[in-house]
Amino acid sequence: MPRPTHRPGLASPVWAAALIALLPPAPAQAQSDVTIEQVRDGLHVISGIGGNIAVRVTGEGVVLVDTGSPRRFEEVERLVASVTSEPIRYVINTHLHPDHTGGNPQVSDDVELAAHTATLDLMLRRGLPAPPRTVFTDERTFRTGDAEVRAIHLGAGHTGGDVVVYFPDLRVVHVGDLLHEVAPFIDYEHGGSSAAWVTTLDRLLDLDFDVVIAGHGPLMDRGDVVAFRDQMETVRTRIRDMIRGGALRRHVGARIVSEDLTWTHYRSGGFMARSLSGLYEELAAELRR
Ligand SMILES: [Zn+2]
Structure with missing residues (x-):
């Protein structure tokens, strides 16, 4: 029987690093669209x-x-x-x-x-x-x-x-x-x-x-509020697990990218571009407590 070929899943750092380079920037709101x-x-x-x-x-x-x-x-x-x-x-x-x-x-x-x-x-x-x-x-x-x-x-x-x-x-x-x-x-x-x-x-x-x-x-x-809240909890859990597993701050950007996390689909969005470093610090501090 042939061995199944290895296909990198969403959790693979190699796959994620390649993907993150391809992520679109966040959509910008047109100035004139008032x-x-x-x-x-x-x-x-x-x-x-x-x-x-x-x-x-x-x-x-x-x-x-x-x-x-x-x-x-x-x-x-x-x-x-x-x-x-x-x-x-x-x-x-x-x-x-x-x-x-x-x-x-x-x-x-x-x-x-x-x-x-x-x-x-x-x-x-x-x-x-x-x-x-x-x-x-x-x-x-x-x-x-x-x-x-x-x-x-x-x-x-x-x-x-x-x-x-x-x-x-x-x-x-x-x-x-x-x-x-x-x-x-x-x-x-x-x-x-x-x-x-x-x-x-x-x-x-x-x-x-x-x-x-x-x-x-x-x-x-209300459903959007629940989804947003749940995504916040999910990214917290995943990054906390990465830190427990020894991930450094610079690893998190690539590893958090996932199809089910819509926030990670935009490299210039407020989450990927501006929040990850602080979030790493926040969760690392929680783990030290
Ligand atoms: Zn604001």
Whole structure:
């Protein structure tokens, strides 16, 4: 009987190293592709000006989640004005990154500009312009018109100051970059953590919602949250096993590539390009404990 020929499987480092060189870069969002789309009655999402921006129209003013990329807030205001004549009354930043806070300097002084206390600290530390004017630690509820908007810190993940903004009457939640259409960026420099990310998404799933506005990409649902959470747990387990098996940091990039892990399909995605080194350190530290 002929011996079966050896075919390298997905776990083979040789195969993976060859594959990683062929991985496509992450898809880039076209600059000109700016849209405002209705999610529910009284809730719209603006895409294409940095991170996704939620626009909650309440009858007595607009609550905005995030302000997009720097120097483009006139576009945001124009799109808001295309769906309501109400003024912007509250702005909530989901986290510090400039594609979510870049419009802050153009937010008028009479608007309450709120974020988590860690986001204020981090923006001050980085010298980012127009940090939040009011802060909270666990939760802040905004009541305006007939709407309730809850800004909640469920824990760290993408950064240390992550906030989700929950619209309970609409069963929609904006989660900032705790969800991303391509792959997560674990921003260790600013308090990010893969362990905390899993716990934070577990807490998110305790909320009653069926539509998710991710930081980037199309609308998502509970199943996307579960899949994202599970992929985070899987990459943690696999890299932890590699470290136990003696893998060095430089080995992990090739060995983690796998067909079932969508985050590893893009070499310039936030996971492959920006998170692996820190994740290795995080898991190695967990193993030393
Ligand atoms: Zn971000």
